[in-house]
Amino acid sequence: MTTRKKVLVVFGSGTRLLGPLIEEYQKHDSVIRIYRTSSPAPQSSCIDLDDTSDLDSALTSLERESGLLNIDFVGAASEYQNSLFSRLDRRTSGLILNTGVLEYVHVAHVLLRFMVKSRYGRLVFLSSFRTLHRGVGMSLYAASKSFNETFFTSLGTEYGRLGITSCAIRMGYFDGRMLDNLRDGAREVPPSLKTASIGTADDLCSTIKFAFSNKMVNGGVVELFGGLSFE
DSSP states (O other), X not given: OOXXXXXXXXXXXXXXXXXXXXXXXXXTSXXXXXXXXXXXXXXXXXXXXXXXXXXXXXXXXXXXXXXXXXXXXXXXXXXXXOSOGGGOOHHHHHHHHIIIIIHHHHHHHHHHHHHHHHTOEEEEEEEEGGGTSOOTTOHHHHHHHHHHHHHHHHHHHHHXXXXXXXXXXXXXSBTTHHHHHHHTTSSOOOGGGGGSOOBOHHHHHHHHHHHHHOTTSOSSEEEEOTTOOOO
């Protein structure tokens, strides 16, 4: 019988919302955390990478040690936009697009090579309600989220026949970096939020686990708005 090692790969693991998911996996499985601007607290059972270019070698080492890999992936990395597009310098614009678009294309290339080999894979991209309700000063941020919604849902269509599913979770207001930015005055909380729910880490992680465990959650977008209205 072919051995399979389960691996959770998280891109953008600086977010505290994914803490419960990482803790659950690290009890029995391998966890690879890829972070860019904020380093998570070190954990002995996690493989921490500070660049996506190191992902291939990390997975190759695990495969060499343990055999075929069953990989679950969560994409949470993004660069928040804090001003009108015309006020962004070239470096900032490039950073938003590189992290929010090009890095995901590279990571998907790497992951799919291992997933196709094992005939198993779960890809979940964490999107935002900003793809629908963009607001002022959200142009590149919203565009990068929209790109990945299309990209990851399309991957589900392309690779579903090989046992690989892919979807996006479109998040409303969650207790994390989004609200931190709001408290700093970067955005005003819309009046409609008063009748909506603020999402928690448990809300998000339970939805991710549902997407991982159910092969029918493929090629589409799951909305976690908590009653938020855009009218």
